[in-house]
Amino acid sequence: MGETDVEPRASVFDTRSLxxxxxxVGAVTGGNLWLNRDASRLGYDTYSKYGISFVHxxxxxxxETVEDVDSxxxxxxxxxxxGVPEVFGVIWRTSSSPxxxxxxxxxxxxxxxxxxxxxxxxxxxxxxKDGDEMDYQHFQIxxxxxxxxxxxxxxxxxxxxxxxxxxxxxxxxxxxxQQELEKKFRDYLDTFKSVAEEIKAMDIEEYWPTSxxxxxxxxxxxxxxxxxxxxxxxxxxxxxxxxxxxxxxxxYVVLDEYFQPFREGExxxxxxxxxxxxxxxxxxxxxxxxxxxxxxxxxxxxPDRSVQNLNAxxxxxxxxxxxxxxxxxxxxxxxxxxxxxxxxxxxxxEPLQYVxxxxxxxxxxxxxxxxxxxxxxxxxxxxxxxxxxxxxxxREHLFGPLGITDVEWRSDxxxxxxxxxxxxxxxxxMAKIGFxxxxxxxxxxxxxxxxxxxxxxxxKHVDATMVDGYGYQWWVDSDGYYLALGYKGQLIFVxxxxxxxxxxxxxxxxxxxxxxxxxxxYIIPAVDR
Numbered sequence: 001m002g003e004t005d006v007e008p009r010a011s012v013f014d015t016r017s018l019x020x021x022x023x024x025v026g027a028v029t030g031g032n033l034w035l036n037r038d039a040s041r042l043g044y045d046t047y048s049k050y051g052i053s054f055v056h057x058x059x060x061x062x063x064e065t066v067e068d069v070d071s072x073x074x075x076x077x078x079x080x081x082x083g084v085p086e087v088f089g090v091i092w093r094t095s096s097s098p099x100x101x102x103x104x105x106x107x108x109x110x111x112x113x114x115x116x117x118x119x120x121x122x123x124x125x126x127x128x129k130d131g132d133e134m135d136y137q138h139f140q141i142x143x144x145x146x147x148x149x150x151x152x153x154x155x156x157x158x159x160x161x162x163x164x165x166x167x168x169x170x171x172x173x174x175x176x177x178q179q180e181l182e183k184k185f186r187d188y189l190d191t192f193k194s195v196a197e198e199i200k201a202m203d204i205e206e207y208w209p210t211s212x213x214x215x216x217x218x219x220x221x222x223x224x225x226x227x228x229x230x231x232x233x234x235x236x237x238x239x240x241x242x243x244x245x246x247x248x249x250x251x252y253v254v255l256d257e258y259f260q261p262f263r264e265g266e267x268x269x270x271x272x273x274x275x276x277x278x279x280x281x282x283x284x285x286x287x288x289x290x291x292x293x294x295x296x297x298x299x300x301x302x303p304d305r306s307v308q309n310l311n312a313x314x315x316x317x318x319x320x321x322x323x324x325x326x327x328x329x330x331x332x333x334x335x336x337x338x339x340x341x342x343x344x345x346x347x348x349x350e351p352l353q354y355v356x357x358x359x360x361x362x363x364x365x366x367x368x369x370x371x372x373x374x375x376x377x378x379x380x381x382x383x384x385x386x387x388x389x390x391x392x393x394x395r396e397h398l399f400g401p402l403g404i405t406d407v408e409w410r411s412d413x414x415x416x417x418x419x420x421x422x423x424x425x426x427x428x429x430m431a432k433i434g435f436x437x438x439x440x441x442x443x444x445x446x447x448x449x450x451x452x453x454x455x456x457x458x459x460k461h462v463d464a465t466m467v468d469g470y471g472y473q474w475w476v477d478s479d480g481y482y483l484a485l486g487y488k489g490q491l492i493f494v495x496x497x498x499x500x501x502x503x504x505x506x507x508x509x510x511x512x513x514x515x516x517x518x519x520x521x522y523i524i525p526a527v528d529r
Contacts, residue, residue: 050075051161052090055191087170088188092163099164101135105155108166109139118151129165129189132156136185138178141170150178152185158194160219167192193528207251208444209435210403213428218254218526223247227526228255231518235259240514241507242489243268244427247523248435248501256427267406267424268505271486274409274423275375277398277433279323279473281382281390283453284397290385294320294472298327301381302356309359319381321364322374323472324461328362329355334370335487342372351412352380368462368470372420375473376412379419390417401448402436404429421486427503433484434492434501458482458494466516479520489515498527 046055050066056079066075078089091108093099102124112118122138136154143149151170158165169185207214218225228247235242236259243262247255258264285291291301298317299307307314313328321327333341348354355373362369379390386393391409399407407429410422436442437458441449453472460469460476466485467475476482481495489506502523504515 047077047079050077050092051163051194052077052092052165053193054090054188086184089168090192091166091168094161094163098159098162099155099157101133101156104157104164104166105135105137105153108155109137109153127154129154129156129192130194132158138181150181152182154185154189161194163194165192165194209251209428209432210401210444212403213248213253213256213431214251215256216252216254218249221249221252221254222528223249223254224526224528227522231255231522231526232257234518234522238514240489240511242511242515243505243507244503245518246427246431246501246503248431249527250499251435253431262505262507265426267408267426268430268490269421269486270423270425270430270484270490270505271421271488272372272375273430273433273484273486273490273492274419274421275378275473276484276492277394277423278375278378278382278390278419279457280433280449280453281394281398282319282323282378283449283457283472285382285386285393287450287453288397291319291381294318294323298322298377298381299356301384305353305356307353308357311360313363314360317360317364322377323457324365325368325370325374325464325470325473326365326462327371327374328360328364328366328369329358329371329373330361331355331358331369331371331373333372336370339372345373345376346412349413351376352414352416368464370465375420376416376418378473379417383416389415390419398448401443401446402429402432404432427505430490430492430503430505431501434494434503437482437494438496438499438501481519485512485516488512491515493519495519495524498524500524500527 045058046053047060047062049064060079062077062079064075064077066077074093076089076091078087080087093104105124109118109121113121118139118141120140124135124137127134127136134154134156136152139151139153141149141151149170151168153166153168155164155166157163167189169181169188171181171184218228231245232255235245235257242259244258245255246253246257256264262268282291286293296319297315298319298321299305299315301319317327331341333339333345345351345354355377358373382388382390382393388396389411391407394409399405404425406426408424409417411417436448437454440451441447441454442451457472458474458476459471460478461472462470464470464475467483468478469476471482474482475485480497481493483494484490484492488508489504489511491502491504493500493502495502500523502519504518506512506515
């Protein structure tokens with residue numbers, strides 16, 4: 001929807017007709033419990049329509065009067081519920097000419113007064129709503145039965161989406177004083193959000209970034225520029241080697257920043273983000289019938305191999321145990337052991353055999369132990385079952401469809417691509433991996449990765465260390481996002497609820513701990529929800 005001029009209309013604030021229709025139709029206890037983060041558990045829900053959103057008690061009855069319904073250029077929504085003497089509502093108007101808050105307030109309230117609905121308008125007070133200037137005033141309504149109703153109305157103009165809003169609250173009948181009335185008005189008003197992306201998204205063409213990402217201004221997709229500027233400023237002021245940061249929302253890049261000496265368009269080693277890519281290839285191989293499923297036993301995939309340290313646990317180990325880092329190997333090849341076992345695997349002339357020969361000292365599937373060797377086994381399984389290297393398989397079934405052509409993937413002494421690390425990608429191509437998962441494995445009307453695999457891979461299967469949980473070579477955070485992460489601060493965040501993909505690259509071990517919390521500190525708070 002583009003910006004639209006709307007002429008003034010008569011009888012915008014048709015208060016009495018709405019009140020008489022919707023009063024006393026539901027039943028919920030009053031108060032401001034819906035402001036609690038766990039409001040959904042307390043009997044509350046969210047109204048989200050026409051580009052507005054607010055929390056309300058269950059059982060509320062709404063009446064809507066909206067013109068240009070698809071985009072909601074002009075409208076009014078009013079709700080009330082039984083057992084609590086209250087009515088609340090919002091009126092809005094889209095206009096490319098900014099409204100002064102007081103202008104819209106006076107215009108609406110004057111029209112309402114002319115219909116004899118409202119009298120005794122109080123003085124106009126200055127306040128704010130989400131950083132925008134807001135004017136508000138008290139008023140009274142006398143019903144036909146003589147009941148006196150008290151109300152408060154506040155108006156502001158949201159420049160991001162060129163909308164003027166007026167939010168009102170009415171107590172029925174007069175059971176509160178003006179101080180309590182204003183508090184209740186604020187309780188409702190504080191839950192109200194202008195869902196900018198639902199409106200602006202109508203101007204944003206959907207596309208697939210196969211041939212390259214498109215860019216837009218942050219506010220066009222509901223992201224505050226100030227928050228991203230704060231993020232970049234924090235990085236520049238720090239002593240850490242962040243090489244780049246990319247933020248994409250609704251499929252459009254809103255931040256693509258590079259820090260010297262790293263340059264735009266340059267490939268970057270992704271370290272252990274490789275693991276998430278290998279897991280994705282396993283899911284594709286299963287879907288195409290190369291592998292029976294995640295419950296296949298690992299040793300059955302290598303029937304011609306004799307292995308050392310054989311015991312019942314090793315014989316029962318499954319592909320799922322490898323994917324979830326619960327194989328039980330005594331590998332000592334992670335950061336917890338200064339990578340001593342990783343060095344031994346690299347020094348081996350046959351890394352695959354080296355890993356298969358490792359002792360299994362814990363029952364598979366029982367405990368998370370981050371193990372680089374199991375991720376290399378996954379790459380070897382792809383080669384064994386498909387007859388192609390992991391890179392060849394990826395070029396045909398993953399990288400190719402996504403338009404990822406500038407890629408390097410280093411191999412072990414036997415020519416098998418390292419499964420735990422050693423992929424080099426540009427940040428833009430890293431973001432494509434995240435976007436593929438955000439779209440539940442679909443790409444340009446083709447299901448590249450099975451939807452079920454995406455769900456399983458990004459679901460918490462076991463408690464983990466650096467992040468709350470672990471899926472199939474993806475880390476899963478309890479705050480509702482998942483990520484691929486790698487040494488020195490290589491990160492691919494996917495936040496499904498916000499339609500958000502974030503990529504960081506870095507150049508020093510300390511950068512990892514610096515970059516990991518930046519998404520919650522700066523990026524997520526900058527997104528309209």
